[in-house]
Amino acid sequence: MTDNPAVYFAPLEGVTDAVYRRAHRASFPGVEKYYMPFVSPSRSMSFTVREASDLSPEKNRGIRAVPQVLAREGDLAAQMIRVLADQGYPEVNLNLGCPVGTVTGKGKGSAMLRDVDGLRRFLDQVYAAPPAQVSVKTRIGWESPEEWPLLAAIYREYPISELTVHPRTRGQFYTGEAWPEALAELQGAKFPVVYNGDLFTAEDCRRLLEKYPWVSALMLGRGLVTNPALARELAGGPPLQLEDITGFHRRLWAAYARECPPQAALGRMRQMMRFFFGCFDAPTRVKKDVLRAGNDREYEDAAEALFDCPMKSAPAFAGI
Ligand SMILES: Cc1cc2nc3c(=O)[nH]c(=O)nc-3n(C[C@H](O)[C@H](O)[C@H](O)COP(=O)(O)O)c2cc1C
Structure with missing residues (x-):
């Protein structure tokens, strides 16, 4: 094997x-x-x-x-x-x-x-x-x-x-x-x-x-x-850490903001965040804020609130 x-x-x-x-x-x-x-x-x-x-x-x-x-x-x-x-x-x-x-x-x-x-x-x-x-x-x-x-x-x-x-x-x-x-x-x-x-x-x-x-x-x-x-x-490397998610998220958000019109960039991020919900024990309110964020400021605040929630011990896809 x-x-x-x-x-x-x-x-x-x-x-x-x-x-x-x-x-x-x-x-x-x-x-x-x-x-x-x-x-x-x-x-x-x-x-x-x-x-x-x-x-x-x-x-x-x-x-x-x-x-x-x-x-x-x-x-x-x-x-x-x-x-x-x-x-x-x-x-x-x-x-x-x-x-x-x-x-x-x-x-x-x-x-x-x-x-x-x-x-x-x-x-x-x-x-x-x-x-x-x-x-x-x-x-x-x-x-x-x-x-x-x-x-x-x-x-x-x-x-x-x-x-x-x-x-x-x-x-x-x-x-x-x-x-x-x-x-x-x-x-x-x-x-x-x-x-x-x-x-x-x-x-x-x-x-x-x-x-x-x-x-x-x-x-x-x-x-x-x-x-x-x-x-x-x-491959034997370390499991997912909070810094991995926040660093990747920062990189993605900067790249979309640079390459897409503002609403398209937000749309991409919101879609991706649906998956990241599988990494956190987050109340529904926090998730809703992420998905409803209508501008950069609201989105960044909502994303920060999500990343402040406790990480699941075994992050895994749990539906989108
Ligand atoms: C939102 C979404 C978009 C997808 N787009 C494609 C696609 O463009 N081409 C494709 O072959 N499969 C597509 N798939 C199927 C995935 O590539 C994959 O086969 C499927 O998610 C099952 O694998 P997973 O259980 O590892 O997610 C898509 C799946 C989802 C959920």
């Missing part, structure tokens, strides 16, 4: 943008790759201003950042992979797991798992001659885990650079039991397998690795946003 498995930061739309990734990288060691929230290509292959900025190499300097593509048509995905490879990205990730209705309604994300012939056609086009390594992030089915053996068998047919499994069906969204046993279908696959889902403490990570020592990496999302020192701790 690997004692120090690679840790990847999962993509979280609305949280782990380039500002966040840089601030996290500068504050905490231990994350090997940062997966970016998805971009969804249009026929024109153009990006929104925000997407272009988030993807720009200078905003991701010094970080192993992996862009993620969400598309239904294989030719569109292949073209977008080319665009991203031309920007210098050696790996591009395919999103085959997003459960959100606005995405699945267009047949994208986890809706791709509903139609295995369509999925094969999509993968045929993407893997015909990819100009970069193409990894996949998937769920284990649309409606039922019984769909998983066939999906896993399909994935085994392709030169996937790395397969990340979030072992829930679409119907479960991010709640209900995750089913790590699904990994067994992939033991011995020719590509590395990454586990993602509900790893909120170093102990959760160790337990998973004890059972599945052959997984190549752990991808952490909500647990790592809540406890940004989780990868450090897993």
